[in-house]
Amino acid sequence: MSKQTQSLVPLPLPDNVTQVHAQLLQWYEAEQRNLPWRTTSDPYAILVSEIMLQQTQVDRVLPKYQQFLAAFPTLADLAKAPTAEVISVWVPLGYNTRAVRLQSIARQVIAEYNGRIPDTIDELLKLKGIGRYTAGAIACFAYHKQVATVDTNIRRVLHRIFLGLEVGSRQTEQPINDAQMLLLAEQVLPEGEAYNWNQALMDLGATICTSNNPECTRCPLQNTCQAYTEMSQYSLFPSGTVFRQLKKVAEKKSSYQSQPFTSTNRYFRGRIIDLLRTLSIGQRMPLAELGPRIKTEYSTDDAAWLQQIVTGLARDGLLDYTEEGVRLP
């Protein structure tokens, strides 16, 4: 049996799952965060929120979510807008290709789905920019499908509740893979409560069961949580120190950053987009002018370097590059 096949064998269903359902759903009913994408039934608005929330914290998304929907109130508005405008509104959320892909999704839905965002995971996965998490989130949160989905919060919370500490425990010396975690999420999905359950897991992960500094004393699942039980057994008092120490033991640290961020391609890509969004519509900037504007002590020796970055941005659909210069697409 291959390792991959073996790893997909379902784990035994935890015996505390019914109690966990009741505790977490009750906690969510009382303590849930008031988030605007939870009070809309517009699949488009939920799509916008889910793309924005990829690798971006809720507090940073909140204002931009409102601004974006004010600028592009409907899917059709987004589809027909100039891409340059979409990219400009997106700043400074980061991962700017998300803006290009979001508009691409809107245009594809208009052209191929009669303007209705798909409601199944399989169809959603066909749209570039929507992976398994976002597909599940849209199916569940926009259409109330009873599906499991796994993001970084849900992965951490489910692991701690049902499997124990992510690192350092005897039971789970290696973190389980994505497919295994999705299977677990599907096994413990409470009947008919997918929406509240998935939202509740993310709320708990974002506010109490955080990565490095969980507040177990405030947790509604303290008496049923496997990780909390392990910490008690090992006489580890739940604290940020414990989790940071465990992570260090696991040698998970990706080691040294060979260069400062302000000398990375990432940094200069951001600088270029931020500069181009200040130009008037259609205006191009020659590379010879762009270089000194984004890099101090820019010299002609940097021309090849700059062209490489610009080519990469053009390939990602983030700018329009000709002999005359560059501009947003």
Added chain:
DNA sequence: AAGTCGGGGCC
């Protein structure tokens, strides 16, 4: 499996 892609907030 490992790299790439942003940027702001928090410790």
Added chain:
DNA sequence: GGCCCAGACTT
């Protein structure tokens, strides 16, 4: 300063 974040895509 390092780590974190409602991930997805490419190689």
